[in-house]
Structures are given as structure tokens and as C-alpha cells.
Amino acid sequence: xxxxxxxxxxxxxxxxxxxxxxxxxxxxxxxxxxxxxxxxxxxxxxxxxxxxxxxxxxxxxxxxxxxxxxxxxxxxxxxxxxxxxxxxxxxxx
Numbered sequence: 001x002x003x004x005x006x007x008x009x010x011x012x013x014x015x016x017x018x019x020x021x022x023x024x025x026x027x028x029x030x031x032x033x034x035x036x037x038x039x040x041x042x043x044x045x046x047x048x049x050x051x052x053x054x055x056x057x058x059x060x061x062x063x064x065x066x067x068x069x070x071x072x073x074x075x076x077x078x079x080x081x082x083x084x085x086x087x088x089x090x091x092x093x
Contacts, residue, residue, distance in 0.1 A: 012061060016069035019043070023076050032080045040080060043073040 026032045047070040067083035 012065040016065050017070070018074060019069070019072045023072055023079075026076065026079055030083070031035070032076070032083050035080055036075070037077075040073055040077045042076050044070070047073060070074055 022035070026035070047066050050066040051063060051070050054066055055058070
């Protein structure tokens with residue numbers, strides 16, 4: 001195994017979990033107003049494209065990694081769109 005392979009595996013393990021703490025916080029506080037809709041939309045498009053490409057080239061490790069990240073970011077995007085105009089959201093710091 002080459003050192004660059006290890007870097008690839010490391011990124012494949014870490015990157016899908018980047019948004020998990022944010023998702024947990026949003027679900028706990030029931031507030032998503034401070035998040036950037038543009039950022040999560042761009043992540044949705046980018047990771048969705050990655051998943052489609054990984055399927056096309058049969059890169060299953062990339063599909064698993066990108067698919068998990070896509071699911072987490074899609075969940076955050078849906079919550080943001082759903083709660084964006086909800087006035088019942090409590091605001092916590």
C-alpha cells in the first residue's frame with residue numbers, strides 16, 4: 001500500500017462525518033436558521049454528483065463514503081428548508 005492510498009482512506013473515513021456534529025446540534029436545538037442554505041445546497045449537488053460518478057465507475061469505497069456524506073447533508077438541507085420559516089423554533093446559543 002502506498003502512502004497516498006492511506007491518505008485516500010483517511011479522507012474517505014473522515015469527510016463523511018464532517019457534518020454529523022452539525023446535524024446532531026440542529027436536531028438537539030431544533031434550530032437551523034444560522035446555517036448557510038447555499039453551503040448545504042452546494043454540498044448536496046457536489047456529493048450527489050460524486051455518488052453518481054462512483055456508481056458509474058464502480059468505485060464502491062467512494063460510493064460508501066460519498067453516499068453517507070450525501071445522506072447527512074441531505075438531511076440537514078431538508079431540515080433547513082423545513083424549519084427556515086418556522087416561527088416555533090426556540091433560539092439557543
